[in-house]
Amino acid sequence: MNITQFHTLTDKLFNKIELFLDNYVDEHDIDLDYETNGNVITISFPNGSKIIVNTQEPLFQIWLATRKQGYHFDYVNDNWVCNRTDKPFEIVFSESVKEQSAQ
Structure with a gap:
């Protein structure tokens, strides 16, 4: 990737x-x-928590910081995939938004 x-x-x-x-x-x-x-x-929730998504250009990665933990995603087989769990970004992100938006 360039x-x-x-x-x-x-x-x-x-x-x-x-x-x-x-x-x-x-x-x-x-x-x-x-x-x-x-x-x-930067996503801000009513309960004061935040989710931050950012690019890490030198590593060609996407980083996701949630209230629970941080994730690093590599582009593999046409998808952003967590380098620890192998879960796709969309799944980790949507689960994190749902969890942090719960009252």
Whole structure:
């Protein structure tokens, strides 16, 4: 992978994250906020917790920091996959949003 490919893939993932969050807010009537600033998305929940997603350009990775723990994702077989659990980003991310948005 080169830097151009990495940016294309991460831009696509960030767009998916924003769409997921918009839909999640609408479906669950929850007041969470998110902000994208360069290569970082910060999601703030009503209970004060945060989730942070950011790119790690030198490593060609996506990092996800949740209240519970941190995850590192590599791009493998057309998917961002956790390098410890082999779970896809979408699963880990959606589970984390659901857990942190619970009242």
